[in-house]
Amino acid sequence: MFGWKHGTGRPPAPEGDFGAGHEITGDAVESGMGRRMSGHDRADRRDEAVRAAVDQGLLGPGTPIVGLLDITGIREAATELRAAFDAVVAPGTPVLHAFAVKATPLVPVLRLLYREGIGAEVASPGELALARAAGIPPARTVLDSPAKTPAELRDALALGIAVNADNPQELDRIDGLMRSATSRSPIGIRVNPQVGGGSIEALSTATATSKFGVALRDEGAREWVVRAYADRPWLTRLHAHTGSQGIPLSLMAQGVAETYALAEEINRRLGRPQIDTLDIGGGLPVNFGSDETTPTYAQYARLLGEAVPGLFSGRYGLVTEFGRSLLAKHGTVVARVEYAKSAGGRPVAVTHAGVQVATRTVYAPASWPLRIAAYDGKGRPKEGPGVVQDVAGPACFAGDLLAEGRTLPLLEQGDYAAALDTGAYYFAHHYAYNSLARPGIYGFAPDGSGGVAFATVREPQSIDEIVAESGGAHADSLTTLRAPDRR
Numbered sequence: 269m270f271g272w273k274h275g276t277g278r279p280p281a282p283e284g285d286f287g288a289g290h291e292i293t294g295d296a297v298e299s300g301m302g303r304r305m306s307g308h309d310r311a312d313r314r315d316e317a318v319r320a321a322v323d324q325g326l327l328g329p330g331t332p333i334v335g336l337l338d339i340t341g342i343r344e345a346a347t348e349l350r351a352a353f354d355a356v357v358a359p360g361t362p363v364l365h366a367f368a369v370k371a372t373p374l375v376p377v378l379r380l381l382y383r384e385g386i387g388a389e390v391a392s393p394g395e396l397a398l399a400r401a402a403g404i405p406p407a408r409t410v411l412d413s414p415a416k417t418p419a420e421l422r423d424a425l426a427l428g429i430a431v432n433a434d435n436p437q438e439l440d441r442i443d444g445l446m447r448s449a450t451s452r453s454p455i456g457i458r459v460n461p462q463v464g465g466g467s468i469e470a471l472s473t474a475t476a477t478s479k480f481g482v483a484l485r486d487e488g489a490r491e492w493v494v495r496a497y498a499d500r501p502w503l504t505r506l507h508a509h510t511g512s513q514g515i516p517l518s519l520m521a522q523g524v525a526e527t528y529a530l531a532e533e534i535n536r537r538l539g540r541p542q543i544d545t546l547d548i549g550g551g552l553p554v555n556f557g558s559d560e561t562t563p564t565y566a567q568y569a570r571l572l573g574e575a576v577p578g579l580f581s582g583r584y585g586l587v588t589e590f591g592r593s594l595l596a597k598h599g600t601v602v603a604r605v606e607y608a609k610s611a612g613g614r615p616v617a618v619t620h621a622g623v624q625v626a627t628r629t630v631y632a633p634a635s636w637p638l639r640i641a642a643y644d645g646k647g648r649p650k651e652g653p654g655v656v657q658d659v660a661g662p663a664c665f666a667g668d669l670l671a672e673g674r675t676l677p678l679l680e681q682g683d684y685a686a687a688l689d690t691g692a693y694y695f696a697h698h699y700a701y702n703s704l705a706r707p708g709i710y711g712f713a714p715d716g717s718g719g720v721a722f723a724t725v726r727e728p729q730s731i732d733e734i735v736a737e738s739g740g741a742h743a744d745s746l747t748t749l750r751a752p753d754r755r
């Protein structure tokens with residue numbers, strides 16, 4: 269029912285686990301808000317955009333792959349995030365929603381989110397530069413990363429960007445910088461509450477041996493943290509990010525609860541409210557199984573209010589760092605079917621979208637199944653009986669499949685296959701296998717007269733750029749390097 273009104277009229281039956289997205293279902297779908305979030309409008313907007321992309325020549329035989337971003341959907345997600353926390357926090361509580369830039373590192377997206385009241389969480393010099401290029405001020409920016417260099421730390425403190433120290437050695441470096449200059453940066457420590465992992469090991473940040481933060485349950489760690497705050501009046505924040513896709517909401521809430529309890533303990537033992545802000549990280553899972561948004565920010569905020577009484581009392585300012593949940597469902601990568609063939613009795617559609625735009629799905633298909641929508645050569649939703657088929661990418665290895673054994677209307681040469689929910693950690697995360705070019709990315713919105721307007725987010729990569737990025741300027745460097753004498 270959600271976006272699969274075409275073709276077979278039923279959703280595909282992808283193998284594998286769609287993560288924790290189905291864990292919470294509920295009232296949102298029935299409510300007025302739920303009507304909007306239930307995905308009908310989203311699917312309609314997507315269908316119109318694919319059609320318009322073909323009509324307007326963004327997509328065609330010469331440009332066989334494109335990434336599309338639903339500007340309306342992104343704006344709605346930002347509004348829902350802000351409203352969800354506004355509804356639960358005490359009036360006047362400072363709340364900064366900092367978008368995890370790594371989820372969709374595109375400057376126009378960061379600017380759009382900033383206009384919708386969302387700041388930036390950055391984790392590298394590149395991400396910080398993107399946030400600054402988008403015009404996001406230091407006061408709306410948070411720097412977290414497990415490997416900050418002294419230069420990065422110095423720059424962040426000079427700018428007044430909030431920094432979360434990952435470990436004791438990093439705190440030592442910050443000590444040195446704080447002795448030599450004053451900084452407006454709010455500074456915190458990242459802790460790992462070690463509450464456990466979820467269904468995707470690589471995205472579980474709160475396991476006993478996770479590389480992130482100070483492992484709170486390790487011997488002596490809690491005392492070290494308390495002392496660190498006692499010795500440094502400028503340490504005013506506490507940070508945890510307990511996971512991402514595949515983590516049950518209850519575990520995320522438990523991570524926040526442990527972090528809150530630690531802040532309470534530190535302030536109590538210090539006899540002063542030194543920790544004034546809790547950074548609760550991001551990690552809300554996304555439902556990759558339908559067009560429905562579930563869980564919602566409102567559900568998560570309510571759950572936090574129940575699981576961590578006091579969190580929203582107004583005694584702490586809040587920072588959140590959502591990434592995937594803000595962008596995933598608003599992106600679609602659409603690729604032309606170059607050839608349709610058959611192998612071993614199974615139809616195989618060879619498209620232009622594969623490992624270069626859907627790296628996680630191709631390498632870990634059981635953890636990251638994607639829905640595929642079929643469109644005809646004019647970009648219209650494809651009708652027809654469901655046929656079990658493979659949807660392959662252009663890369664030269666056998667596993668380069670967007671979907672294996674998926675039931676869809678038969679994809680034929682010149683049709684288009686769309687990989688849905690790819691607005692975060694997919695087409696904005698190009699993987700340069702086979703020197704495949706980065707596709708162009710366009711945002712779409714209603715044009716005001718019943719059609720669809722597109723805006724360039726990122727130009728497609730040119731072949732000249734590929735050569736330049738692959739050492740084209742140094743073609744002679746190896747052959748002219750003087751070789752040692754051979755005797």
Ligand SMILES: *Cc1c(COP(=O)(O)O)cnc(C)c1O
Binds near residue numbers: 412509550551592
């Ligand atoms: C990746 C990351 C996030 C965002 O995670 P999502 O699952 O995309 O919401 C937030 N905070 C930190 C520290 C991260 O590393």
